[in-house]
Amino acid sequence: MESMTHNQLLNTNTPDPASNLRRPISWETIETLLHRVQKPGRYVGGEFNAVHKPWDAVTTRICLAFPDLYDLGMSNFALQILYDILNRREDILAERTYLPAPDMIAAMRQGNMPLYALESYHPVAAFDILAISTAYEQLFTNTLELLDLAGLPIRAADRDARHPLIVGGGHGAFNPEPMCDFFDIFIIGEAEEVILELVERFSQTRTLSREAQLQALLGIEGLYIPRFYRADYTVANAFAGITPLLPEVPVPVRRRIVGTLPPTPIHQIVPNIETTHDRGIIEIQRGCTHGCRFCQAGIITRPVRERPAEEIIQDVFAIAAATGYSEIGFLSLSSADHTEIETLLQTLQQQCSGLHLGFSLPSLRIDAFSVALAEGLTGSRKSGFTFAPEAATEALRRCINKEIHTEDLLTIAEEVFKRGWRTLKLYFMIGLPGETDEDILAIADLAHELRRIGVRFGGRKTEIHVSISTFVPKPQTAFQWEALADADTIARRQALLFQNLRGRGFKVSWNKYPGTSIEALLTRGDRRLNAIIERAWQLGARFDAWDEWWNLDAWEQALTELAPESFGSVEALREYFMYRERSENEVFPWDHLLSGVERRFLLQDAQRSRAGEFLSDCRGICHACGILHHYANHRGAEWRCPLPKSSKPATNQQTTGNENQL
Amino acid sequence: MNEQNPTTLRMRLMFATSGPLAYVSVLDLGRLWERALRRAAIPLRYSLGFNPRPKMQFAAPLPTGCGSEAEWLDIWLTEPCEPAAIATALAGTLPPDLHVIEITWVPEDAPALSELMRAVTYRVLLRDVVAAELETACAALLKEENVLRVKRGRRRHQHYDLRQLIETLSVTPALEPWTVALEMRLKAQAGATGRPDEVLSALGLADIPRRCTRTGLFLSSPAEAPDL
Numbered sequence: 001m002e003s004m005t006h007n008q009l010l011n012t013n014t015p016d017p018a019s020n021l022r023r024p025i026s027w028e029t030i031e032t033l034l035h036r037v038q039k040p041g042r043y044v045g046g047e048f049n050a051v052h053k054p055w056d057a058v059t060t061r062i063c064l065a066f067p068d069l070y071d072l073g074m075s076n077f078a079l080q081i082l083y084d085i086l087n088r089r090e091d092i093l094a095e096r097t098y099l100p101a102p103d104m105i106a107a108m109r110q111g112n113m114p115l116y117a118l119e120s121y122h123p124v125a126a127f128d129i130l131a132i133s134t135a136y137e138q139l140f141t142n143t144l145e146l147l148d149l150a151g152l153p154i155r156a157a158d159r160d161a162r163h164p165l166i167v168g169g170g171h172g173a174f175n176p177e178p179m180c181d182f183f184d185i186f187i188i189g190e191a192e193e194v195i196l197e198l199v200e201r202f203s204q205t206r207t208l209s210r211e212a213q214l215q216a217l218l219g220i221e222g223l224y225i226p227r228f229y230r231a232d233y234t235v236a237n238a239f240a241g242i243t244p245l246l247p248e249v250p251v252p253v254r255r256r257i258v259g260t261l262p263p264t265p266i267h268q269i270v271p272n273i274e275t276t277h278d279r280g281i282i283e284i285q286r287g288c289t290h291g292c293r294f295c296q297a298g299i300i301t302r303p304v305r306e307r308p309a310e311e312i313i314q315d316v317f318a319i320a321a322a323t324g325y326s327e328i329g330f331l332s333l334s335s336a337d338h339t340e341i342e343t344l345l346q347t348l349q350q351q352c353s354g355l356h357l358g359f360s361l362p363s364l365r366i367d368a369f370s371v372a373l374a375e376g377l378t379g380s381r382k383s384g385f386t387f388a389p390e391a392a393t394e395a396l397r398r399c400i401n402k403e404i405h406t407e408d409l410l411t412i413a414e415e416v417f418k419r420g421w422r423t424l425k426l427y428f429m430i431g432l433p434g435e436t437d438e439d440i441l442a443i444a445d446l447a448h449e450l451r452r453i454g455v456r457f458g459g460r461k462t463e464i465h466v467s468i469s470t471f472v473p474k475p476q477t478a479f480q481w482e483a484l485a486d487a488d489t490i491a492r493r494q495a496l497l498f499q500n501l502r503g504r505g506f507k508v509s510w511n512k513y514p515g516t517s518i519e520a521l522l523t524r525g526d527r528r529l530n531a532i533i534e535r536a537w538q539l540g541a542r543f544d545a546w547d548e549w550w551n552l553d554a555w556e557q558a559l560t561e562l563a564p565e566s567f568g569s570v571e572a573l574r575e576y577f578m579y580r581e582r583s584e585n586e587v588f589p590w591d592h593l594l595s596g597v598e599r600r601f602l603l604q605d606a607q608r609s610r611a612g613e614f615l616s617d618c619r620g621i622c623h624a625c626g627i628l629h630h631y632a633n634h635r636g637a638e639w640r641c642p643l644p645k646s647s648k649p650a651t652n653q654q655t656t657g658n659e660n661q662l
Numbered sequence: 663m664n665e666q667n668p669t670t671l672r673m674r675l676m677f678a679t680s681g682p683l684a685y686v687s688v689l690d691l692g693r694l695w696e697r698a699l700r701r702a703a704i705p706l707r708y709s710l711g712f713n714p715r716p717k718m719q720f721a722a723p724l725p726t727g728c729g730s731e732a733e734w735l736d737i738w739l740t741e742p743c744e745p746a747a748i749a750t751a752l753a754g755t756l757p758p759d760l761h762v763i764e765i766t767w768v769p770e771d772a773p774a775l776s777e778l779m780r781a782v783t784y785r786v787l788l789r790d791v792v793a794a795e796l797e798t799a800c801a802a803l804l805k806e807e808n809v810l811r812v813k814r815g816r817r818r819h820q821h822y823d824l825r826q827l828i829e830t831l832s833v834t835p836a837l838e839p840w841t842v843a844l845e846m847r848l849k850a851q852a853g854a855t856g857r858p859d860e861v862l863s864a865l866g867l868a869d870i871p872r873r874c875t876r877t878g879l880f881l882s883s884p885a886e887a888p889d890l
C-alpha cells in the first residue's frame with residue numbers, strides 16, 4: 001500500500017512517533033521542492049495580513065485545514081472567521097494548511113517532508129488541535145490524504161494524546177458518520193460559537209489520555225464525539241440506530257448557533273497568487289427562508305440572521321483599507337432577501353464612486369428587484385446574468401418548492417436583455433422526485449424561448465448557458481427520504497436535453513454521474529462507509545471533485561472488495577444507500593444530530609411535496625420548523641423569524657416514532 | 663533624476679522581492695502591487711471602461727521562481743506625490759518579503775522601461791553541484807555557436823537559440839547550504855529574453871534545487887537609466 005509508506009518513513013528510528021514532526025521546516029528545505037511544481041505560490045505563505053505569532057508564547061496552537069487546494073481553501077470564509085476569532089486571543093495561535101496538488105504531494109512524499117502550516121512552517125503534527133473543514137463529501141478522501149501527508153495515523157483509534165486533536169466541522173458534519181472513525185470530534189453547527197470553549201477546556205486536559213481528554217469535552221454543547229456512541233444494525237443489515245455508551249453522552253447533539261452574526265474579519269488574508277474567489281468577503285446574511293426542499297444549506301443555517309446595512313458599510317471601507325481589494329463579495333444564500341439591500345447598494349454606490357471598488361452579490365432571486373440590484377453592480381454584465389429556476393415545469397417547481405412562474409421568468413429575462421446583458425446562465429437539476437421526460441423537454445423549450453427573447457433585444461450574439469446538476473438527496477432536508485435517480489435515467493435525460501439544445505447560442509454543461517453517485521453514497525452513508533472511504537483512498541481516490549484527478553476505479557474496487565461483507569453485493573449496497581426510497585419510519589444515521597429543524601416538519605414538507613403544494617417563505621408566517629422552539633433563548637436583534645404570538649413553543653406531534661427527536 | 667520635478671504624475675519604484683514572494687507570477691506581482699498601493703491610499707490612475715485597471719508598468723517580467731534585488735515599476739497617479747510621502751505611506755502596507763529601495767519622479771513622457779531593457783543579471787544558488795564540473799559545463803555551453811531550445815507556447819512550440827541570449831556565464835562560490843552560485847547575464851529585449859531556468863536546463867540542471875535572484879536590470883542608454 002503505497003499510501004501508507006509516508007507515515008512509516010516519517011516515523012522510523014524515533015521512539016516518540018511525533019518527535020521528528022515537532023520542529024519547523026526550514027525555508028531552505030521547502031524551497032528545494034518548489035522548482036518542480038506548478039503554482040509554487042500555493043505552498044509558501046507570506047501573505048499580507050497572515051498572523052505570525054511566536055510559537056512558544058501561546059498555550060494552544062491550532063491548525064485550520066481545508067482539504068483541497070490553496071486556491072479553493074483560501075476562499076472558505078468559515079475558516080477565515082475562525083482564524084480571526086482564535087488569533088485575537090493572546091494565548092492561542094491559529095495557522096493554516098491546505099492539501100497540496102498531486103505534483104507537490106509527490107515531491108513531498110519523495111522528500112520525506114510532512115505537511116506543514118503556512119505561517120510558521122511547523123509540521124501540522126506539531127499543533128495541539130487540527131481542525132479540518134468537512135464542508136462537503138468530495139473532501140473526504142482528501143482528508144485522509146491530508147492526515148497521512150501530515151504523518152498522522154488516519155484512524156482516531158490509532159492516535160493518542162501526543163497527536164493533535166482532530167476536529168471536523170462544516171455542512172458535511174450534519175451527517176459525519178461515514179468519516180467518524182477518522183475524527184475525534186465534530187462540531188455540529190456554527191463553530192465560531194463553540195471553538196473557544198473547546199480550546200479552553202482542551203487546554204486543561206494536557207496531561208490526560210486522549211480518551212480522558214474527550215470525556216472532559218463531553219459537557220460542551222454542540223460537540224459530537226463519535227467514539228462515545230455505538231451504531232446498531234438489524235439482522236437484515238439495515239441501520240437501526242445510535243446508542244450512547246456513557247450516561248453523560250448527549251442525545252441528540254443540538255446544533256450550536258450564534259444569536260448575532262460574528263464581527264466581520266477585517267484584516268482578511270490577501271493571497272499572493274490568484275485564487276478562486278479573489279476578493280474581500282462580508283457575510284451579509286446567514287440562513288434562508290425560501291424552503292427549497294432539496295437544499296440542505298437552507299435548513300441547517302436557519303434562522304435568518306442579517307447584518308445591519310450600517311455595519312456592512314463600515315466593514316466595506318475597513319476591509320478595503322486593510323486589504324487593498326478592489327472587489328468585495330457579499331455572502332448570503334439569497335442576497336435580495338436582505339431587508340436593507342436596496343439602501344445598502346445605493347449608499348455604497350454614492351460613497352464608493354471614484355474608489356474603483358466593485359461588489360458582487362451571489363444568489364439573486366428571479367424577480368425584477370434582483371435585476372435592478374444586479375444592474376447596480378460593476379462588471380456583472382460581462383459574466384452574464386444567472387437564473388436558478390432548478391425545474392422548468394410548474395409541477396416540478398411545486399414539488400421542490402421553488403415558487404417561480406414561467407411567465408414571470410420570461411418577463412424578467414426580457415428586462416435583463418433590455419438592460420444589455422448578452423449571456424443568461426440557467427441552473428437546473430435533473431433526477432428530481434417525480435420528474436418525467438416532459439420536464440426535461442420543458443428545460444429545452446424554456447432555453448429556446450429565452451434565447452428568442454435575447455435575440456430580439458440583443459441580437460444573435462445572445463447566449464444561453466444551461467448548467468445541469470443531478471439531484472442528490474441530502475440529509476436533514478425534506479428530500480432525505482427520496483431515491484437518487486439511477487445512471488440510465490440520468491444518461492437518457494441528459495441525452496434528451498442535449499439533443500434538444502444543440503446549435504448556436506446554447507452551451508450545456510453537467511456534472512458527471514459517477515462523481516454525483518459517490519457524493520450520493522457518502523452524504524447519506526452510515527459508519528460502514530468509513531472502511532470503504534479508507535480503502536478507496538488507499539487505492540488512490542482523492543480530489544473527488546476534480547475531473548483531472550479523481551479516480552473512479554479506486555472507488556469501484558473499494559466497493560467490490562468491501563460491499564459483500566455487510567450487503568452481499570455492490571448492487572445491494574447501492575440500492576440501500578442511494579436508490580432506495582425511505583419509509584416514513586426510516587431510522588437515519590444522522591437522527592441524533594439536530595439542526596433545530598424538526599424531523600416532523602421535514603416529513604410534513606415531504607408530504608406537501610408529493611401533494612404538489614408550495615410552502616410560503618416563512619418570513620411572513622412561521623411554519624414552526626422547530627428553530628424558534630429550540631433557540632428561543634438565542635434570539636438576537638437581527639433575526640428574521642416572526643416574533644411568536646404567544647410563548648407556546650412549537651408543538652411536538654408524535655408522527656415519527658423516533659426517540660431521538662425531542 | 664534627482665532634480666525636483668513635483669509636477670509629474672509618474673513615479674518610479676525600485677523594489678526587491680525575496681523568500682515566498684519569489685514564487686509568484688508576474689501577474690500576481692502586479693495584483694500584489696496594486697493592492698499594496700491601494701492599502702497605502704496612493705492615488706492611482708485607473709483606465710476607463712468596464713474593468714478599470716491602474717496604470718502600472720514593470721521594466722521586465724520577473725519569472726516565477728525568481729526573487730529580485732532590483733526591480734523597477736512605473737506607476738501613474740492622479741495627483742502629485744512626494745517620493746518620501748509614498749515611501750511613508752507604503753511602510754506597513756507591503757507584504758513581508760517586498761521592500762522598496764527607492765522612489766523617484768519620472769517625466770510623464772519618458773520612454774517605457776520595457777523599451778529600454780537590454781539585459782538582466784541573475785544569480786542562481788545551487789545545491790549538490792561541484793564547482794569544477796559546473797565550470798566545465800558552462801565553458802562547453804559558451805563554446806557552442808547555437809543552443810537550440812523549444813519554447814512551449816499554449817498553441818504552438820517555437821524554436822529559439824538560447825546561446826544568442828547568454829551574454830556572460832560564470833561560477834562563483836556560495837555559502838551553505840548552497841555549494842555554488844551561477845552568475846549570468848541574459849539578453850532581455852522584446853522577442854529576445856533569456857530565462858535562467860532555460861540556462862539551467864541547457865546545463866543539465868533542470869532538477870537541481872536552486873534559489874534564483876535577479877541581481878540587476880540593464881537599460882540601453884545610461885542617460886535614460888534611473889539613478890542607482
Ligand code: SF4
Pocket residue numbers: 289302303304618619621622623624625626627628629640641642
Ligand atoms: S422558526 Fe418559523 S420563521 Fe423561523 S425559520 Fe423556522 S419556519 Fe421559518
